Amino acid sequence: DGPELELMIGGYSDNQPDYSWLQPYESKYLKQYFYPVREIRSVKNANLKAAVNLERTADNQVFIGFNTTSVRENAKILLLAEDKILFDTITDIDPGKPFVKEIRIPKATRNRNLKTVLYSSEGEKLISYKPEELEETPMPDVAVPPKPPEEIETVEQLYLTGLRLEQFYNPSFKPEPYYLEALTRDPDNYRVNTAFGLLYLRNGIFDKAEQHLKIAVSRITNNYTKPRDGEAYYYLGLCQKYQGKYKEAYKHLYQATWSHAFHSAACFQLAQMECRDGNYEKALDHLNRSISTNTGNTNACNLKSAVLRKLGRQEEALHFSMKTRNSDPLDIWSEFEV
Incomplete structure (x- = not known):
């Protein structure tokens, strides 16, 4: 016996899909896509074209990283704070050559105002990410055990x-x-x-x-x-x-x-x-x-x-x-x- 690593995957649903009711011979369908990412530390958003990470590494610095699933020549990468461009570059990017960079930003910049975007050479937005500030929400009601049948x-x-x-x-x-x-x-x-x-x-x-x-x-x-x-x-x-x-x-x-x-x-x-x-x-x-x-x-x-x-x-x-x-x-x- 030893440590266990359990990889969990699933689809968006009301709750866990295994609690759904199925009619005889009914199927429920979802699609899952897997591709490797490298050097971008973490994934904040992903689609079939690219994956992106944006994280604050210091008061005046952020890290951005992009992985693409195909070769993208002359791709454009932006880092914005609201409507102000903090970083702008044109680069070649492909699955074996991700784009990663540490970028200095004004200390007063709030995370929720940051946004990074990857565009193709034709101007198509491939992927973007903008941090969200999580709001405190009350915990859901705790499930209670059922009463005895006679009650x-x-x-x-x-x-x-x-x-x-x-x-x-x-x-x-x-x-x-x-x-x-x-x-x-x-x-x-x-x-x-x-x-x-x-x-x-x-x-x-x-x-x-x-x-x-x-x-x-x-x-x-x-x-x-x-x-x-x-x-x-x-x-x-x-x-x-x-x-x-x-x-x-x-x-x-x-x-x-x-x-x-x-x-x-x-x-x-x-x-x-x-x-x-x-x-x-x-x-x-x-x-x-x-x-x-x-x-x-x-x-x-x-x-x-x-x-x-x-x-x-x-x-x-x-x-x-x-x-x-x-x-x-x-x-x-x-x-x-x-």
């Missing part, structure tokens, strides 16, 4: 507490007691039974999952109501599929396709069952529908390639699998199909 007033609060405990893992609290208390007060509650059923489903306890999901479906379809939300239908069908109850699963997954949020995922599950029975034309129809509402569902795209291959449409299969591989070079299934 929570409403079923909705019990449901949301359980849901939060699923989203933010806490070794001291489990969601089950909150769901159980909610069901004690409202045994047929749709949202609680759906959440509880999904919790059992994730843990492979299919009989209990099916029980709760059936209750949820029964609640939202009461008196011939057509549900607006297809979540319980989808997970009930998935649960029954896992148990080999294919006829019931097919029915409930088909019902889930009427919900846009679960259309792609449900059609993909239906396609899998049609493939199991060798009905490749029907499977292809389901896959086309699945992809129509989620072109990023690589599982559906890869299964479509396999189905086209089974139907003897080799050229189409190859084209589609190559398209999938190009969109996700790390996708093993599309690589296999190619």
Whole structure:
């Protein structure tokens, strides 16, 4: 055992991206770019063209540094204090030859009034940086542990507490007691039974999952109501599929396709069952529908390639699998199909 270095990267979000909710086969996308910087000590701002540093090294001195990601001949570099030019030069700069310089400035110059800019020879602003003075802001409220289930007033609060405990893992609290208390007060509650059923489903306890999901479906379809939300239908069908109850699963997954949020995922599950029975034309129809509402569902795209291959449409299969591989070079299934 020894010291640990953990390199952290991520995308801008409301909070940590791993706390976001994902629909089945949904993807969230961000782009990250990496390039080396040298000799500029630190990075205050960066884009695909350049990185810049500006830091005060003494009362009357600053350090500026620029790295570019390509060769820039006759680039112009400025250091300003408000609208007054303190430093101005023309230089050649490239990834192996950064520009760095210590520059004397008036002692009275405030950091927030400084600005440095890098221009191309054509006058395009490649990058700039202006320091900001941070304001004191109050600390956010501290997260508080949930009350015991019996002390929570409403079923909705019990449901949301359980849901939060699923989203933010806490070794001291489990969601089950909150769901159980909610069901004690409202045994047929749709949202609680759906959440509880999904919790059992994730843990492979299919009989209990099916029980709760059936209750949820029964609640939202009461008196011939057509549900607006297809979540319980989808997970009930998935649960029954896992148990080999294919006829019931097919029915409930088909019902889930009427919900846009679960259309792609449900059609993909239906396609899998049609493939199991060798009905490749029907499977292809389901896959086309699945992809129509989620072109990023690589599982559906890869299964479509396999189905086209089974139907003897080799050229189409190859084209589609190559398209999938190009969109996700790390996708093993599309690589296999190619």
